[in-house]
Amino acid sequence: MYYSVKRILVLFCAVGLLMGLYGCAPEVKEPEPEPEQPPNLDAAVGEFGELFQYSAVAVKGYGIVAGLPGTGSSECPPDLRQALVKYILRETGSGATVNPNKFIDSLDTAVVEIYGTIPPIAFKGDRFDIRVAAFSSTQTTSLAGGTLYPAELKEMSRLVSFEGYTAVLARAAGPVFINNLDGDKGRTSGYVLGGGTVVEGVKLAIGLYKPGFLAAAAVRNRINERFGPKTAQAISPGEIDFTIPAKYRNRKEQFLNMLRLLYLSDDGQLLDRRIDMLIDELVSASNKINAEHALEAIGRPTLDKLWELLASEDEMVRFHAARCMLSIGDDRALVVLGQFTREVGSPLRVPAIRAIGLSAERNSAIPTLAGLLDDGNFEVAFAAYQELYRLQDVSVSRTVVANKFFIDHVTRRGPKTIHVSREGMPRIVLFGVPIRCSDNIFVESEGKDIVINARPGEKYVSVMRRLANRPKLVGPLLAGRDVSDIIQALCGDPDVERRPMTRRGLGVSYSDIISLLSKMCDTGAVKADFVAGEMTTAGSFLENIGGNDR
Structure with missing residues (x-):
């Protein structure tokens, strides 16, 4: 017993010695972080960090084009049919009477692939063009006259199946546009101009x-x-x-x-030195954009130095200085930019118009731009029209036709011109209203399914249309001799019961009416120049991608 107690005491003494040597040593503290040093403000934001870049995003989806005159197909890949049926039931709700499978099987519908590109820095609600194409494995013969029903678009690189579980970036819907003006005979693909809508901004x-x-x-x-x-x-x-x-x-x-x-420092001496450096760059650099934008970012402290540059003999220096001043809010530059808009042959006319429309006070911008509607250079007149419409000037008025496209009426003393858009929102612009058709007129569309007729001395024009499921012409409807009135009679909604207070029309598509307008101008039935806008490039990335009939 004695030896056991002795051994226990020895053990405790040993443990106590070890604790004294190691366990009770003072705790080693981590060095405290050095206090953050105030940043050097003699720099621009771009020197402190990087703006996250958002490039254009290719998107894809699947949907149904309906309202076809028997030119669709009942064929649909089984997996896609299942996904579309589920989507239709979800969108229409439990009380809907539509049978999704019968709807897909109809020859008046066609299942399509949808492609588009969401622009960089897109905001929620921004619109973009989309391309629709029938599956090559189906017997769809034409999408002309059809309407894309609402569909979802997802990032193309992430969409690996018909029902890919990835975020919806945009939605698509609208009437299909077929480009008939360039002799393109392929009608199993087309576009919906402005048919894509961004769901969530970047x-x-x-x-x-x-x-x-x-x-x-x-x-x-x-x-x-x-x-x-x-x-x-x-x-x-x-x-x-x-x-x-x-x-x-x-x-x-x-x-x-x-x-x-954007320069960070508010120190007066540093700011003055920065302004002097940027003014020198604006004068001497071949590319003056960065200097102009940096000066605009600084704002009103730059105005005195910019004002001096308005007397420069170098037109590029005058232009960039004036545009910068106007963007900052100094309307003294408006006189200089106005001179550029009237300088025949100058490449700066349209940029000056854009600058005035975007930055000048409305009551100052409108008088400067209105006279340019009469300019003999149509590019100049068109740029002035765009800015005047944005400023809601009375020289431009807009009519919506069947909720499908716009007619813009522009007051102009210059040459009468009809401009049609083929990208962005579908729009017919009539320069020099009223534009009237000739006294004796007989015009047929290429397929002879649309007829416009009026004898000399008659007050009204007769318009008729042949539908695919009717052997006889529908009509006639009477329209005035004004081109705008003829367009509305041809393209108005034929089912007016669904749209109260709406004029009845023949339901002609935007694709067909712009082809008809081109023919009327070419044959002299309408004394006006015809100008077709740039063709949309929606889905152009598909040129390097093979078919995808999964």
Whole structure:
């Protein structure tokens, strides 16, 4: 017993010795981080961090084109049919009477692939063109006259099956446009002009190269000071979210460049030195855009130096200085830019028109631009019309036809011209209204399914149309001799009961009416020039991609 107690005492003494040597040693403290140093503000935002880049996104989906005159097909890949049936039932709700399978089986419908490209820096609600194409394995013969029913679009690189579980980026719907003007005979594919709608806008942010609370606060504060409260928000020491102010919604790329070049310091001497450097760059550099945007980002402190440049002998210096001043809000530059808009042969006429329309006060911009509607250069007149419409001037009025396209009426003393769009929103622009057809007129469409007829001395024009499921011509409907009235009679909704207070028409498509207008101008039935706008490039990336009938 004695030896057991002795052994226990020895053991405790040994443990106590070890604890004294090791266990009770003072705790080693980690060195405290050095306090964050105030950032050097003699720099631009782009030197502190990188703006996250958002490039265009290719999207794809599947849908149904309906309202075809028996030119569709009942064929549909089984997996896609299952996905479409589920989608139709979800969208129409439990009380719907439509039978999805019968709808797909109808020869008046066609299952299509849908392609498009969401533009960079897209906001929620932004519109873009889409391309639709019938599956090559089906017996669909034409999508002409059809309407794409609402469909979902997803990122193409992530869509690996008909029912891919990935985020919906956009929705698509609208009447199908077939380009008949260039002799394109392929009618199993077409476009929906402005048919894509962005569901969710991109998130805009700056990622700091060296994260820190002081740096993030300095960048955020300077952005909000220059562009308005709540433009930027620091959500962490390394990331600053921002939005594009309403003033710059039509100049998104310019705003991003201005943000990169925005100078942070409010020190008077440093700012003066920065302005002098940028003014020298504006004068001497071959590419003056960065200097112009950096000066605009600084704002009103630059105006005195910019004003001096308006007397420069170099027209490029005058132009960039004047545009910069106007963008900052100094209308003294309007006289110089107005001179550029009237300088025949100058490549700066249209850019000057854009600058005035976007930046000048409305009551100052309209008188400067209105006279350009009469210009003999149609590109100049068209640019003036676009800005005047945006400014809601009385020289431009708009009519919606069957909720499918627009007719814009432009007051003009210059040559009468009919312009039709083939990208963006479908739109017919009549320059020099009223535009009237000739006294004796007989015009048939290429397939002889649309007829316009009027004898000399008759007050009205007769319009008729042959439908695929009716052997005889429908009509006649009477229209005035004004081209706008003829368009509305031909293209108005034939089912007026569904649209109260709406004029009855023959339901001619946008594709067919612009082809008919081209023929009327070519044959002299309408004394006006015909101008077709640029053709949409929606789905052009498919040229390097093979078929995808899965």
